[in-house]
Amino acid sequence: MLPLIALVQLVLAAPPFGGVDGYLRALNAVPDPQRIAQWHELLGSEPHIAGTEGDARQVERLRAAFVAMGLQVSVQEFECMLPQPQDAVVEIVMRGESAGPASPGPGARRGVIPLSIRERNLAEDPAAQHPGLTAGWNAFSGSGDVTAPVVYANYGTKQDFQKLKEWGIDCRGKVVLARYGGNFRGYKAKFAEDAGAAALVIFTDPADAGEKKGKTWPEGGWANDTCIQRGSILALEWPGDPETPGEPAEPGAAADGRPALALPSIPVQPIGYGAATQILSRMTGKAVPEGSGFSGGIPAQYRLEGGPDLQLRVKVIQDRARRRSANVVAILPGAVHPEQWVIVGCHHDAWCFGAADPLAGTIALMESARSFAEAAARGERPDRTVVFAAWGAEEYGIIGSVEWAEGHRERLLRSGVAYINLDMAAMGPNFGAACSPSLGEAIRSATVRVPQARGAAGEMVYDRISGGGRKDPQFGDLGGGSDHIAFNCHLGIASASLGSGGSEGNSYHSNYDTIAWYRSTVGADYAPALMITRMTNALAGMLADSPVVPLSAARHGREAQRMLQPLRDRAKAPELVAAIEPLQARAAALSQSGAQLDAALASAMATLGASDRERLDRLLVSLDRAWLDPRGLEGRPWFRSMLAASDRDSGYAATMLPLLAEALDAGDAARVQAAAARYGEVFTRLEKAIADAQSVVQAASTPSGPPAPLGTR
Amino acid sequence: MLPLIALVQLVLAAPPFGGVDGYLRALNAVPDPQRIAQWHELLGSEPHIAGTEGDARQVERLRAAFVAMGLQVSVQEFECMLPQPQDAVVEIVMRGESAGPASPGPGARRGVIPLSIRERNLAEDPAAQHPGLTAGWNAFSGSGDVTAPVVYANYGTKQDFQKLKEWGIDCRGKVVLARYGGNFRGYKAKFAEDAGAAALVIFTDPADAGEKKGKTWPEGGWANDTCIQRGSILALEWPGDPETPGEPAEPGAAADGRPALALPSIPVQPIGYGAATQILSRMTGKAVPEGSGFSGGIPAQYRLEGGPDLQLRVKVIQDRARRRSANVVAILPGAVHPEQWVIVGCHHDAWCFGAADPLAGTIALMESARSFAEAAARGERPDRTVVFAAWGAEEYGIIGSVEWAEGHRERLLRSGVAYINLDMAAMGPNFGAACSPSLGEAIRSATVRVPQARGAAGEMVYDRISGGGRKDPQFGDLGGGSDHIAFNCHLGIASASLGSGGSEGNSYHSNYDTIAWYRSTVGADYAPALMITRMTNALAGMLADSPVVPLSAARHGREAQRMLQPLRDRAKAPELVAAIEPLQARAAALSQSGAQLDAALASAMATLGASDRERLDRLLVSLDRAWLDPRGLEGRPWFRSMLAASDRDSGYAATMLPLLAEALDAGDAARVQAAAARYGEVFTRLEKAIADAQSVVQAASTPSGPPAPLGTR
Numbered sequence A, B: 001m002l003p004l005i006a007l008v009q010l011v012l013a014a015p016p017f018g019g020v021d022g023y024l025r026a027l028n029a030v031p032d033p034q035r036i037a038q039w040h041e042l043l044g045s046e047p048h049i050a051g052t053e054g055d056a057r058q059v060e061r062l063r064a065a066f067v068a069m070g071l072q073v074s075v076q077e078f079e080c081m082l083p084q085p086q087d088a089v090v091e092i093v094m095r096g097e098s099a100g101p102a103s104p105g106p107g108a109r110r111g112v113i114p115l116s117i118r119e120r121n122l123a124e125d126p127a128a129q130h131p132g133l134t135a136g137w138n139a140f141s142g143s144g145d146v147t148a149p150v151v152y153a154n155y156g157t158k159q160d161f162q163k164l165k166e167w168g169i170d171c172r173g174k175v176v177l178a179r180y181g182g183n184f185r186g187y188k189a190k191f192a193e194d195a196g197a198a199a200l201v202i203f204t205d206p207a208d209a210g211e212k213k214g215k216t217w218p219e220g221g222w223a224n225d226t227c228i229q230r231g232s233i234l235a236l237e238w239p240g241d242p243e244t245p246g247e248p249a250e251p252g253a254a255a256d257g258r259p260a261l262a263l264p265s266i267p268v269q270p271i272g273y274g275a276a277t278q279i280l281s282r283m284t285g286k287a288v289p290e291g292s293g294f295s296g297g298i299p300a301q302y303r304l305e306g307g308p309d310l311q312l313r314v315k316v317i318q319d320r321a322r323r324r325s326a327n328v329v330a331i332l333p334g335a336v337h338p339e340q341w342v343i344v345g346c347h348h349d350a351w352c353f354g355a356a357d358p359l360a361g362t363i364a365l366m367e368s369a370r371s372f373a374e375a376a377a378r379g380e381r382p383d384r385t386v387v388f389a390a391w392g393a394e395e396y397g398i399i400g401s402v403e404w405a406e407g408h409r410e411r412l413l414r415s416g417v418a419y420i421n422l423d424m425a426a427m428g429p430n431f432g433a434a435c436s437p438s439l440g441e442a443i444r445s446a447t448v449r450v451p452q453a454r455g456a457a458g459e460m461v462y463d464r465i466s467g468g469g470r471k472d473p474q475f476g477d478l479g480g481g482s483d484h485i486a487f488n489c490h491l492g493i494a495s496a497s498l499g500s501g502g503s504e505g506n507s508y509h510s511n512y513d514t515i516a517w518y519r520s521t522v523g524a525d526y527a528p529a530l531m532i533t534r535m536t537n538a539l540a541g542m543l544a545d546s547p548v549v550p551l552s553a554a555r556h557g558r559e560a561q562r563m564l565q566p567l568r569d570r571a572k573a574p575e576l577v578a579a580i581e582p583l584q585a586r587a588a589a590l591s592q593s594g595a596q597l598d599a600a601l602a603s604a605m606a607t608l609g610a611s612d613r614e615r616l617d618r619l620l621v622s623l624d625r626a627w628l629d630p631r632g633l634e635g636r637p638w639f640r641s642m643l644a645a646s647d648r649d650s651g652y653a654a655t656m657l658p659l660l661a662e663a664l665d666a667g668d669a670a671r672v673q674a675a676a677a678r679y680g681e682v683f684t685r686l687e688k689a690i691a692d693a694q695s696v697v698q699a700a701s702t703p704s705g706p707p708a709p710l711g712t713r
Helices: A004-012 A021-028 A033-043 A053-069 A158-166 A185-194 A273-280 A359-377 A399-407 A409-415 A437-448 A461-465 A485-490 A515-521 A527-545 A554-570 A574-607 A610-625 A658-666 A669-701 B004-012 B021-028 B033-043 B053-069 B158-166 B185-194 B273-280 B359-377 B399-407 B409-415 B437-448 B461-465 B485-490 B515-521 B527-545 B554-570 B574-607 B610-625 B658-666 B669-701
Strands: A072-081 A085-094 A112-114 A144-152 A175-179 A199-203 A268-271 A310-318 A322-332 A337-347 A384-391 A416-421 A430-435 A494-501 A644-646 A654-656 B072-081 B085-094 B112-115 B144-148 B150-152 B175-179 B199-203 B268-271 B310-318 B322-332 B337-347 B384-391 B416-421 B430-435 B494-501 B644-646 B654-656
Touching: A021 A359, A021 A527, A033 A053, A033 A359, A033 A515, A033 A527, A033 B053, A053 A072, A053 A322, A053 A359, A053 B033, A053 B053, A072 A399, A085 A268, A085 A273, A144 A199, A158 A185, A175 A185, A175 A273, A175 A310, A185 A199, A185 A268, A199 A273, A199 A310, A268 A273, A268 A310, A322 A359, A322 A399, A337 A359, A337 A399, A337 A409, A337 A527, A337 A610, A359 A384, A359 A527, A384 A399, A384 A527, A399 A409, A399 A485, A409 A416, A416 A485, A416 A527, A416 A610, A430 A437, A430 A461, A430 A527, A437 A461, A437 A494, A437 A527, A437 A554, A437 A610, A485 A644, A494 A527, A554 A574, A554 A658, A554 A669, A574 A669, A610 A669, A654 A658, A658 A669, B021 B359, B021 B527, B033 B053, B033 B359, B033 B515, B033 B527, B053 B072, B053 B322, B053 B359, B072 B399, B085 B268, B085 B273, B112 B273, B144 B199, B150 B310, B158 B185, B175 B185, B175 B273, B175 B310, B185 B199, B185 B268, B199 B273, B199 B310, B268 B273, B268 B310, B322 B359, B322 B399, B337 B359, B337 B399, B337 B409, B337 B527, B337 B610, B359 B384, B359 B527, B384 B399, B384 B527, B399 B409, B399 B485, B409 B416, B416 B485, B416 B527, B416 B610, B430 B437, B430 B461, B430 B527, B437 B461, B437 B494, B437 B527, B437 B554, B437 B610, B485 B644, B494 B527, B554 B574, B554 B658, B554 B669, B574 B669, B610 B669, B654 B658, B658 B669
Parallel strands: A144 A175, A175 A199, A199 A268, A337 A384, A337 A416, A416 A494, B150 B175, B175 B199, B199 B268, B337 B384, B337 B416, B416 B494
Antiparallel strands: A072 A322, A085 A112, A085 A310, A144 A310, A322 A384, A430 A494, A644 A654, B072 B322, B085 B112, B085 B310, B144 B310, B322 B384, B430 B494, B644 B654
16 A cells, blocks of 8 residues: 555646635534434435425435535425325236135136235334335336236346247247346336337345345345336436426426427336245246346246136336426535536435435535535635535436426536536445546545545555555446436536445335434445545535646547447448548547646646636636537437446347447447547547647746846946 | 723723633624525425414524534424314494495305405515415414404503493404503404404504504515414413413324313404405494594594494304424533523524524524534533533424423523524514523623624624613513513523514515515624624623523522512502512511622632532522422413413513512402512522632632641641
8 A cells, every 4th residue: 555645646646626725624523424414314304206395304414514514505406207106006816726725715707816016014113104105016017907927137238138039938928037236227117118019027136235245134234025226217218307398397387399209108117026036936938048047036936927717917007297396506606717617416305214315425415515604604615616406306217307407507507617417426435436437536535535435544445446556536427316317418518426435235215214224224424424525525525626627638538439349349330440440549649638638737736827717717618518509419318428328138238439429329320420520520629629728828938928038227 | 071991991891701702702703694594594494383284494504504513403293282274254234225236247246345364466576476375364263154244443452341341342253353561462363262253363453563554565674554463362371382381392292181272162254454454445334432542544534343234254264273383492511510501592484485584593503503613613512511402393382492491491491591582573673672680790701892883993782782881771671572571481491582673574474474575674684693693602601601600590580579669569458568568678688688799799709619619500590490380370280480480460561570460460469478478488598609619619718728737736
């Protein structure tokens, strides 16, 4: 392990983060695990599903807390489609001899085995019995009542349905049984519906999150047999309110004139693996092929079909009403550049109590806001504005943040320096991040300043993620999947998602996602949340208070090089290679000119005047905007960033250089060439901005007064 | 005006308030009018009638704000009878020729003139159109639909109904019309019902709060012709939940086994003076006698009866369901004496937006809590515990605070040092207070330390209320009427109600009690609220951090002397005089011994050890408890303080030495003598505690080591 001082020098040698250390220390003197625990108790005290009364109370809690901090607070209401469950039934219906005796006993119906769609009550965690909790459900399910034979579709990915087709399994009219994992659940529903299924039942496989992983709740942290993952199955070509793409969903905004929406039409219902075992163990069709990856952790033969005697009844009734929720936005105006915004956000809505999702992030958001507010109350105010946003209705389809971003589009394009997302951020001691290329240096620099949660004395986050200083820490590519999507994919604002893991368990979207579960599984010491709060403070503090915004110029070209290589590798045809190779060369050159700019900026920092610094701020921010193309992606015009998008067939994963990647997927040479040309335009903008910035730095470094007159003596 | 330094010496010369100046300065460096304005916006953003969803959100706002301050917060739910209005109609029904044409036109009914029971919408204040607002109503009205002739009963006091009887006016079966003022509205309903009335209509007279006082809202601050005073008419012999006298109303607590309650049974409905004018101008009965005080400000002849052609229809439908609300209690534990509690409270519920009632006090409560929390965060924590309480459901019958006090009776009897109430406290620049005798010195001392709102440079509150130092400021006697009642009248805890006035207007319990009204009428500078916050900080800070609790011993006897004099003057019969005079003599002696104790304590303060100070704390606190008598008042056993009660025939006013005063009212010599004997017991307890305290002080002042040995050299 390198001594700390060497690390600091190593990191600070790169981009211009000087001059903010005192401020970052002031910020990070504030966070307190006890206070974080109190945020958790405040915000995790009742279920708060978007659009419900619990949600409205959550909005008021957040508002009041920010007001108490002395921040400028606004509650930004929106109105959008927020379905609510009305009724749901899942029953096994056995036919023929399998149906059992003709008189099955009082209250029973012949051959009918009702399956539980709700978590077991636990004496150990009375919170899980709260009357505001729901049975398991998937928001945006179609409404209907279907009884049909069963097909098992593994994770229900595009590939899984293709395999079923290859194996001659017909999903038409069937109830598809699929397990969670592998993709966003909305795609399971979409692919099932595309395959002609009559209904979809999704279960949590014990091999993925249950008893095969370890002890289950309440003995351990993993999903027990009744644990159900709720969640939205909205999978449109844009996030946010389905009825107002690209427009803010203001209360009362008429949604007429919109095209008919491709919302799910079949009933979709999630269950636990106890219920899934009841189904799987009664299936009699062909066993899943060996090596296919279709087998899971239920101790029964996984089969592709249920056979003639087994039917499933799936009844789901949901409304699709427009309801209200709100974002709570708290602003600390910058002392020097109030028009430059650093935004920190996390959603506040949950499917249940949300102790982990989202509160493991929201508590860090609150404690970070308190850190900035306390420092400001003591006279330490950052140069740039910091915005703390608690977003509404993320769970339904990333609605609150998208609507806010759409409603403030021009302002954000002008003012947005960076966005930091904290969804579920504090889930364990092991820090991780995904980010826009331009934020990689700043995040690394922040890790040097923050103690490792539950680490050795003096151990910093950097030490852990760099393997004791032996490797450059790597951060993931950022696509969609949470509230960064509008900033990252629609507005071209440098974005990061901070997180942490390393805890044994999973309560995701279940009634067990309670504070009791969190404290038992992630820990009652709130050390991960303290680490995340300090990381947020360090990163947002640097972004808000550095003399010039600490966005890396070099990383644009460097990461583009990295992203282009696998695309180049996939492009077999010479004309495709010919389209991509010039981009690789330009990316390499950009990496170099960017690195020169970063270095020149660092050494010239002291000589830069206020107007130079402002110009450089604008130019560095413009590098992220350079990736925007108003035409958007093919078939997904909302996605305007040519740098990053969410994977169109899985939802969660990031697709980098998506215009080019999708053109390659389509195998269409003309489309690849057109995409390459559009990346050429992006690179031209990057080159120009870097050159302009270099001129500003050079002009500032050159003595600007008149040359010393000759012959004066 | 005396120079400030002289004032400080004057005041500090009396009781022992030394050593806390630094702490009080730290506290009073915190309050900020802008922050107070933000509390107002936070808490006055929607109607929040107890038991409604708006109320539940208000509870969460308060909770979150206290959590954000870092205080220990608990939400204490209670469940009690909280009626809600279902329907109401007030109509003039003319008979005979006065009914007008037989076909009065489309939509009209012959002779029927519907009267408005709701405030006019105002373009100037859109808040008054909020969908959560109600029509005018009086909580706990009986339900019914009555049409009957009219009797006018002036203010509907006991005396007014007596006069009607003297004048031969029969209220039986009639609709009584009475104006607000003169007593608590619950007594109007009680007396009307006692007189046999079939219904009661209460109006705001323009001479009392409307256009005769000045410009009306929105041009000025006074009630316009549609302004309606809502409010509870609960008038039982105990405050709090009607169904759980003396017991905490915990959620789910069964209320069976309770005696039948004497709740109002006739319909009672409030109206504005526009509607009242419609009625009064159609009355044809006998004019009110000249000089009777029955005439008001409506430009019509006030008459005692409506005459044969005029009837009023009054329909009121209300439920009487048990609903939930909550107190929000935030604690800052004392550093030295955590078991000694100084409590600051104000209710949070309102009939409408509540910008004035209660928020003119609640905002000072919040800012005071923030002051203590900020000081604590900087390491300045008071010796004693300070409790900040936002009470629920005060408007229905002082329910939240009473239930909390009943639920914590033993703890409060042991730990309660003082209670400070802030209901509607910041209503103008002119400070005023009502208090228990023992708090008079501390409040005066606080006024020396707080700048006068909108005052001259250097002018303190003391300067204004002392007429520039020319008179000893007087504070009022404290009875009931708000959340101090349980502390003052049930638990014998030194209590104070801080307030301020001097603004031109009245929006009391109306839909016009909005932030717009408050800022226009009381002011947008929040200077009164700043003054009240600082007064609260100074008073609570002294009480919480003085080396010995700053409760005056002398004032017990001195104020008892003052209170006994008018009772002695009323007692004509020699046996009554004989009962009272000995008490006067003992009160005079108590005044003297108390003053000696106060002086001795002040000069011995430096020599007192920690255990002496703790003993003195207990003894001084016990002086207020000395007034408690477990037998309670005659017919009102809940009222255990023999010092102060609310007036049993008017509700709002304070009755001092109530056991004796009520016995005198009854003109029953034996009862007077028995009461005097019970006051003798109180005085004995006071004498003993003062003597004990004097011993502690003297022992501490006397060198306690062994006498210097003789002959050692």
